[in-house]
Amino acid sequence: xxxxxxxxxxxxxxxxxxxxxxxxxxxxxxxxxxxxxxxxxxxxxxxxxxxxxxxxxxxxxxxxxxxxxxxxxxxxxxxxxxxxxxxxxxxxxxxxxxxxxxxxxxxxxxxxxxxxxxxxxxxxxxxxxxxxxxxxxxxxxxxxxxxxxxxxxxxxxxxxxxxxxxxxxxxxxxxxxxxxxxxxxxxxxxxxxxxxxxxxxxxxxxxxxxxxxxxxxxxxxxxxxxxxxxxxxxxxxxxxxxxxxxxxxxxxxxxxxxxxxxxxxxxxxxxxxxxxxxxxxxxxxxxxxxxxxxxxxxxxxxxxxxxxxxxxxxxxxxxxxxxxxxxxxxxxxxxxxxxxxxxxxxxxxxxxxxxxxxxxxxxxxxxxxxxxxxxxxxxxxxxxxxxxxxxxxxxxxxxxxxxxxxxxxxxxxxxxxxxxxxxxxxxxxxxxxxxxxxxxxxxxxxxxxxxxxxxxxxxxxxxxxxxxxxxxxxxxxxxxxxxxxxxxxxxxxxxxxxxxxxxxxxxxxxxxxxxxxxxxxxxxxxxxxxxxxxxxxxxxxxxxxxxxxxxxxxxxxxxxxxxxxxxxxxxxxxxxxxxxxxxxxxxxxxxxxxxxxxxxxxxxxxxxxxxxxxxxxxxxxxxxxxxxxxxxxxxxxxxxxxxxxxxxxxxxxxxxxxxxxxxxxxxxxxxxxxxxxxxxxxxxxxxxxxxxxxxxxxxxxxxxxxxxxxxxxxx
Amino acid sequence: xxxxxxxxxxxxxxxxxxxxxxxxxxxxxxxxxxxxxxxxxxxxxxxxxxxxxxxxxxxxxxxxxxxxxxxxxxxxxxxxxxxxxxxxxxxxxxxxxxxxxxxxxxxxxxxxxxxxxxxxxxxxxxxxxxxxxxxxxxxxxxxxxxxx
Amino acid sequence: xxxxxxxxxxxxxxxxxxxxxxxxxxxxxxxxxxxxxxxxxxxxxxxxxxxxxxxxxxxxxxxxxxxxxxxxxxxxxxxxxxxxxxxxxxxxxxxxxxxxxxxxxxxxxxxxxxxxxxxxxxxx
Numbered sequence: 001x002x003x004x005x006x007x008x009x010x011x012x013x014x015x016x017x018x019x020x021x022x023x024x025x026x027x028x029x030x031x032x033x034x035x036x037x038x039x040x041x042x043x044x045x046x047x048x049x050x051x052x053x054x055x056x057x058x059x060x061x062x063x064x065x066x067x068x069x070x071x072x073x074x075x076x077x078x079x080x081x082x083x084x085x086x087x088x089x090x091x092x093x094x095x096x097x098x099x100x101x102x103x104x105x106x107x108x109x110x111x112x113x114x115x116x117x118x119x120x121x122x123x124x125x126x127x128x129x130x131x132x133x134x135x136x137x138x139x140x141x142x143x144x145x146x147x148x149x150x151x152x153x154x155x156x157x158x159x160x161x162x163x164x165x166x167x168x169x170x171x172x173x174x175x176x177x178x179x180x181x182x183x184x185x186x187x188x189x190x191x192x193x194x195x196x197x198x199x200x201x202x203x204x205x206x207x208x209x210x211x212x213x214x215x216x217x218x219x220x221x222x223x224x225x226x227x228x229x230x231x232x233x234x235x236x237x238x239x240x241x242x243x244x245x246x247x248x249x250x251x252x253x254x255x256x257x258x259x260x261x262x263x264x265x266x267x268x269x270x271x272x273x274x275x276x277x278x279x280x281x282x283x284x285x286x287x288x289x290x291x292x293x294x295x296x297x298x299x300x301x302x303x304x305x306x307x308x309x310x311x312x313x314x315x316x317x318x319x320x321x322x323x324x325x326x327x328x329x330x331x332x333x334x335x336x337x338x339x340x341x342x343x344x345x346x347x348x349x350x351x352x353x354x355x356x357x358x359x360x361x362x363x364x365x366x367x368x369x370x371x372x373x374x375x376x377x378x379x380x381x382x383x384x385x386x387x388x389x390x391x392x393x394x395x396x397x398x399x400x401x402x403x404x405x406x407x408x409x410x411x412x413x414x415x416x417x418x419x420x421x422x423x424x425x426x427x428x429x430x431x432x433x434x435x436x437x438x439x440x441x442x443x444x445x446x447x448x449x450x451x452x453x454x455x456x457x458x459x460x461x462x463x464x465x466x467x468x469x470x471x472x473x474x475x476x477x478x479x480x481x482x483x484x485x486x487x488x489x490x491x492x493x494x495x496x497x498x499x500x501x502x503x504x505x506x507x508x509x510x511x512x513x514x515x516x517x518x519x520x521x522x523x524x525x526x527x528x529x530x531x532x533x534x535x536x537x538x539x540x541x542x543x544x545x546x547x548x549x550x551x552x553x554x555x556x557x558x559x560x561x562x563x564x565x566x567x568x569x570x571x572x573x574x575x576x577x578x579x580x581x582x583x584x585x586x587x588x589x590x591x592x593x594x595x596x597x598x599x600x601x602x603x604x605x606x607x608x609x610x611x612x613x614x615x616x617x618x619x620x621x622x623x624x625x626x627x628x629x630x631x632x633x634x635x636x637x638x639x640x641x642x643x644x645x646x647x648x649x650x651x652x653x654x655x656x657x658x659x660x661x662x663x664x665x666x667x668x669x670x671x672x673x674x675x676x677x678x679x680x681x682x683x684x685x686x687x688x689x690x691x692x693x694x695x696x697x698x699x700x701x702x703x704x705x706x707x708x709x710x711x712x713x714x715x
Numbered sequence: 716x717x718x719x720x721x722x723x724x725x726x727x728x729x730x731x732x733x734x735x736x737x738x739x740x741x742x743x744x745x746x747x748x749x750x751x752x753x754x755x756x757x758x759x760x761x762x763x764x765x766x767x768x769x770x771x772x773x774x775x776x777x778x779x780x781x782x783x784x785x786x787x788x789x790x791x792x793x794x795x796x797x798x799x800x801x802x803x804x805x806x807x808x809x810x811x812x813x814x815x816x817x818x819x820x821x822x823x824x825x826x827x828x829x830x831x832x833x834x835x836x837x838x839x840x841x842x843x844x845x846x847x848x849x850x851x852x853x854x855x856x857x858x859x860x861x862x863x
Numbered sequence: 864x865x866x867x868x869x870x871x872x873x874x875x876x877x878x879x880x881x882x883x884x885x886x887x888x889x890x891x892x893x894x895x896x897x898x899x900x901x902x903x904x905x906x907x908x909x910x911x912x913x914x915x916x917x918x919x920x921x922x923x924x925x926x927x928x929x930x931x932x933x934x935x936x937x938x939x940x941x942x943x944x945x946x947x948x949x950x951x952x953x954x955x956x957x958x959x960x961x962x963x964x965x966x967x968x969x970x971x972x973x974x975x976x977x978x979x980x981x982x983x984x985x986x987x
Contacts, residue, residue: 281950289953299956299963303952398747401744404744472742473741480747481717481718481845
């Protein structure tokens with residue numbers, strides 16, 4: 001099947017075809033008529049000859065008659081007569097019916113019958129006259145007598161004029177026909193040429209108009225494209241398979257990329273100066289994937305490494321800036337083959353910054369909400385107390401950092417013990433750890449999990465430092481950063497508390513707390529100890545019951561009450577983690593399933609506080625402390641055997657000694673009791689320990705009120 | 716200000732000392748300082764930070780340290796002008812390198828040099844500043860970063 | 864019924880994929896926790912589809928995709944990965960994976976991705 005796709009060229013092809021058709025038609029007509037005209041010339045010639053022959057026939061017939069009468073030989077004249085009459089006859093037949101005859105030059109020629117009715121009429125008339133003459137002529141022979149000759153001559157004479165006139169008419173008529181044909185030929189030629197010319201003019205005007213129009217349209221389209229490219233906010237351009245930028249691109253592209261000339265530039269070169277090595281490499285791979293591999297559009301979009309790319313752009317001298325750009329790539333296909341990539345670049349800096357801001361706000365809000373949920377469940381008084389203590393603790397931590405800020409690395413501090421060479425910084429780590437651990441314990445006891453987590457992270461950082469053989473000042477940087485975060489977190493909580501107390505201030509105006517509640521065991525702080533104990537016990541798979549007798553801790557001066565609270569929390573933790581056995585083990589020992597923690601607190605007249613904490617767990621294992629101290633390098637094997645039990649037990653108040661194997665939020669870091677010891681030292685008090693294996697462990701603490709003075713812990 | 720960002724500043728200072736004097740400046744434990752209680756020595760080069768984050772970064776050093784650095788660099792003129800110039804140059808280095816390192820996250824001003832405590836340095840009021848103490852040849856200096 | 868091979872070093876992910884695509888109507892022909900296992904299983908089962916983790920011990924996913932392609936040019940591979948960076952994804956696609964899915968994913972994410980993989984197959 002052959003089908004010519006003419007499309008918009010249909011008209012022009014038709015016009016040209018018409019033009020050629022006209023030309024051909026004129027040519028063919030010309031040819032036909034010309035051949036007819038040459039034929040006509042022959043006819044005119046022959047018709048003229050007929051006129052001449054009619055005279056010759058009559059003349060030779062008369063000569064033959066005279067010759068016979070004079071008795072002279074007449075052979076030549078007869079022959080001539082015969083020949084003339086034969087030719088005349090032949091030609092007459094050829095004119096009327098078509099056929100052969102002899103031309104003037106003696107050649108045989110073929111003649112078509114004359115179609116013209118007038119000429120045919122003349123020919124018929126001539127034939128009527130001629131037929132008796134030719135019959136008579138044929139009968140004239142060599143031995144003809146005068147009678148015959150005279151008879152023929154008379155016939156000839158009689159017909160002569162008539163025949164001459166007819167042949168004359170024929171000639172005139174044939175000439176007339178030829179002249180008509182020539183006129184027609186001219187007319188045809190003129191018409192044909194006129195038509196062709198008109199056609200040509202039509203073509204000219206029609207197509208010039210058409211061309212002009214399409215030129216205008218093209219120009220218009222071009223202007224539209226240029227307008228789009230000039231005004232669009234996005235960078236638009238085409239990339240060829242060699243990753244060169246096409247000749248046209250949107251004006252915005254220059255300012256987006258910060259490049260003056262882009263046409264023909266190498267896209268990779270442009271990227272190279274603006275993105276990091278890794279992104280560049282990935283972008284290359286990606287473009288390669290787009291150009292050479294058949295991958296679905298959806299996938300292609302999702303792996304685009306330039307979907308959001310941070311670029312360093314030079315916006316004039318001294319004004320470098322980072323922008324976020326988004327490059328989108330579409331494959332331009334022709335006949336299923338990828339020829340180009342259409343690239344759209346948008347500056348999404350504003351959007352990205354907004355998103356970041358929004359996310360930060362959301363994170364903050366979420367974090368604050370979580371914290372808020374926690375703090376609204378806490379007794380305001382306890383919370384207030386805690387926040388004060390925590391802020392103080394953080395101040396202490398920062399104070400410790402500041403006091404140790406003198407850049408001395410590797411210089412050995414005072415030897416506190418011969419077996420323990422301590423540098424200034426490693427003892428700093430221990431001091432920091434105790435502080436952090438204490439606040440974490442309090443936070444956990446109050447149920448402020450996010451804050452406890454943050455302090456736990458601080459502990460993690462400090463634990464890492466503990467592992468390092470030597471410490472530089474810079475090693476403490478993460479600690480300082482974390483401390484700053486904690487300061488801010490506590491400040492946030494304080495602000496929230498202020499706002500909350502403003503809200504619920506009216507509602508909480510209730511009867512003042514009785515000074516001496518006989519039922520102190522139900523006071524909120526006891527309840528908090530219970531909650532805290534249950535929480536830890538649940539994690540360790542045992543159960544405990546707390547009994548409390550004594551004063552309302554909340555009535556103590558603030559520093560003292562917070563210290564008491566911390567100490568009790570640490571004892572609770574210590575008892576549950578190290579002392580109280582599992583329920584099964586307790587049953588086997590004939591103990592009640594739930595471990596009993598008995599707390600007693602009283603205040604002396606001088607303001608000092610007596611604190612007693614007793615659990616009925618497995619008691620302190622001196623052997624285990626000994627083993628741990630050796631394992632941790634605190635004591636040598638010789639020292640461990642040399643020290644008496646009392647001294648060994650004292651080690652539980654030292655940092656880094658813990659008999660619990662795994663590190664978790666509750667124990668195992670070896671801090672807890674050392675925090676107790678630190679508080680006791682700060683308050684100028686003392687601790688006594690009593691224990692019987694598998695029966696009990698009893699701590700008695702005396703705190704003197706004079707030391708409500710705050711200050712960095714002495715180590 | 717993240718730990719990594721602080722490390723960039725610290726690195727710049729340490730690199731400066733190593734490059735210019737061939738001897739490391741030893742860093743002490745960093746701590747937090749309230750705006751009214753920050754270390755300020757004889758000469759302080761202050762860089763202002765604006766944009767998304769605001770605040771300032773300053774490097775402060777006693778004249779003796781600056782004098783020794785000058786001498787170390789073969790400079791015999793240790794006039795106050797030159798000491799101030801040096802403090803400015805150190806801050807300039809910090810500013811320039813920080814600009815490069817931070818990828819223009821924030822705008823960093825040209826440093827100004829403050830002498831002693833006569834002129835006040837404007838710091839964000841509400842936050843605690845990071846104080847990074849440095850010691851070089853028994854002389855103390857400090858890098859202070861306070862950015863909101 | 865199309866046969867599926869699940870390659871992932873996480874037990875949880877393997878069983879999640881198996882549970883979800885079993886319901887979807889695929890025959891779980893094998894499971895592997897690293898590239899080498901995957902190749903062995905593939906040779907034995909000649910699966911039509913493979914879900915492939917990228918970060919695995921012994922032989923990583925990219926290498927494994929390359930090896931699978933050498934054995935069978937027509938197997939359809941869906942990369943299921945945490946896809947830390949796009950460079951790896953591009954590499955996987957170049958090596959001949961037909962799709963990928965980011966962890967964490969939901970059941971419908973997975974069935975949709977597998978559905979696309981299979982419909983591609985039918986179109987070919």
